[in-house]
Amino acid sequence: MADVVPFTDNFSDLSNTQGYQFEFRCERCGNGYRSAFRRDAMETGRGMLRAVGSFFGGTLQQLSSSAEQWKWDRATNSPAKDRALTEAVEEIAPRFRQCRGCGDWMCAEQCWNEEVGQCLRCSPSVAEEVSRAQAAAQRDQIWDETRKKNWTRDLDLGTRAKLTCPDCGVKVDGGKFCSACGSSLSPTVDCGGCGTPSKAGAVFCAECGQRF
Incomplete structure (x- = not known):
């Protein structure tokens, strides 16, 4: 019977046509480690066959084409990949712990409670x-x-707040007068007919209707 390939659910397959590599991640903090890249000897041999075939042509060229057409399934049923995954698990395993509480894989360096024997989440x-509770309470x-x-005691809430001085255009932080030019942030004009003050820019008096 073939050896059983160790299985974990926290890894990604980074293998390519040249060889095998896997990345294992902590299921709490997301930090991870990559296994060493292991070159595929079979693919290396096929590459050499293609190179020699293209140089000499003829029969070797046909052999090279046959090698190129051969489907190498890297996703399943690949003994070479099974061996590579087994070696990668053995290489990375000392850096991880599987929690008996939640069953997740945690990095031993950052997310493992060595004293209790469970992950820091459990x-x-x-x-x-x-420290976290103190910070939250504070x-x-x-x-x-x-x-x-009372943060409104000294604020003029009856006057529309202005963020830009209507005279010089400088940005301001409120108040009644511009801190750059001293102009009023709420200038008014008096009606020539009734004397009622109106906001600067008004065309007609709101009291008597006279045009400014």
Whole structure:
């Protein structure tokens, strides 16, 4: 009976026509490792056959064409690929642990709780959890305390806020006057008929209807 090929669900096949390579990823942080590239001896031999065949032509050329037409299934039923995957798993395995809690594969360096024997997702580090809880509570308290303070006390909420000075065009942060030229950010004009102030740029008086 053929050897059983170790199976994991956290790897990608990076193999190409020249050889075999696999990338294994941690299922918590996403970090990963690539196995060493292993050149396919059969493909190397076919490449040499193609090169010699193209040089001499004739029978060797026909042999080269036959080698080119031969389908090499790299996805399934490839003994060479099975061997390469087995070697890759043996090479990378020391860097990973499979958690008995969730069954996922975790990198031993970043996501494994050695003290408990489970991944940090199932058995988080006590110090990390305390730090995370403290940070979350501090953030919530900052929002609560900020809401208690009156941030509108010194703001002129009755005047339309301007972000650009209508006189010089400089960007401003609110207020009544431009910090660059001193012009009013809400200039008005008085009606010549009734004297009612109106916003600058108005064409007719809103009180008596006279044209400015």
